[in-house]
């Protein structure tokens with residue numbers, strides 16, 4: 001198996017054309033640069049994938065996102081050869097998937113990957129544990145052993161107590177969890193998830209996303225995840241690949257997609273996204289620059305510059321007080337020269353990986369927030385204005401694309 005961070009899946013110049021003669025005129029048209037609609041009009045063939053290239057690293061959550069018909073499912077199905085491809089190569093852990101057939105293909109699918117779909121077909125007449133262990137049963141694993149594996153997988157998705165319940169007694173969200181547990185039961189390196197959470201209502205969906213991310217952290221699975229929802233993609237993806245009409249438009253981290261959309265098409269998507277959900281505090285905080293507690297109040301006020309406030313830290317580097325311009329001016333107006341007396345201690349603290357949305361409520365007080373590490377040491381100074389500016393910057397970036405012709 002590939003080591004963490006090494007490439008484990010690669011699509012290389014992959015074309016998929018649907019129709020009676022996929023390698024005929026339609027393929028020539030695609031290679032000549034004609035788009036999906038034009039190829040369809042001229043040849044009656046459907047372009048599923050148009051020179052798709054991406055690679056997924058061991059242990060990452062790689063999300064493919066795009067509108068309906070953009071080729072997401074077609075792309076994921078090339079990875080376990082549910083589709084033959086028209087041209088190109090698909091590599092999984094060093095194996096050229098297209099060369100596999102028969103027993104070798106079956107063994108490869110079974111050992112390397114688990115799949116979860118949107119409408120996961122559970123057997124209604126079997127209980128939860130039997131549904132979970134079904135893949136292992138097909139592999140001929142003895143009942144005792146597969147029940148153990150199934151229980152372990154069910155505990156990962158929080159359904160262990162329901163192991164012996166009838167499947168029909170479970171809610172839609174719970175059934176989808178059983179689907180995930182089934183995929184996990186055979187402990188595959190790779191999870192292929194095609195719109196696995198799309199049918200769930202928003203709250204359950206977020207819970208499932210969180211659980212999946214926890215499982216991934218714990219087990220270091222590689223997850224190829226398909227969604228048509230950019231919010232979901234940005235929330236869970238280490239990297240996101242955006243597709244349109246069978247072609248890859250952009251691949252990047254959520255931050256890159258949000259802040260440097262490659263085309264107007266991507267920018268259009270980004271417009272609907274709540275950036276505050278993706279951008280984290282460390283990206284907008286400034287250096288901690290604590291004040292010297294022995295300074296006079298007037299020197300400290302000078303030292304604030306255009307900052308809304310600065311912190312004072314103790315010997316361990318933990319913030320103990322904050323001077324704001326307002327507090328400082330008020331105290332000095334009353335004749336005080338003592339910095340300590342002007343400090344306030346009721347400031348908010350946050351961690352560097354908090355999202356701007358999570359920090360938003362605290363920022364509403366208009367006062368700087370102390371960004372601290374796990375030991376409580378000051379890492380940065382978060383000015384509430386920086387949050388607003390960051391969100392505004394993304395807005396104006398989208399405006400910049402407005403005149404581009406959307407091709």
Ligand SMILES: Nc1ncnc2c1ncn2[C@@H]1O[C@H](COP(=O)(O)OP(=O)(O)OP(=O)(O)O)[C@@H](O)[C@H]1O
Nearest residue numbers: 018046047048067068069070071072073074075228
């Ligand atoms: N078996 C097939 N035969 C013919 N055309 C197909 C087949 N499967 C997919 N297509 C076409 O390939 C294109 C890509 O389809 P695909 O299912 O990959 O889209 P998708 O991005 O998964 O969409 P959705 O969000 O609706 O699931 C579409 O135009 C579709 O009509």
Ligand SMILES: [Mg+2]
Nearest residue numbers: 072073074194
């Ligand atoms: Mg699909």
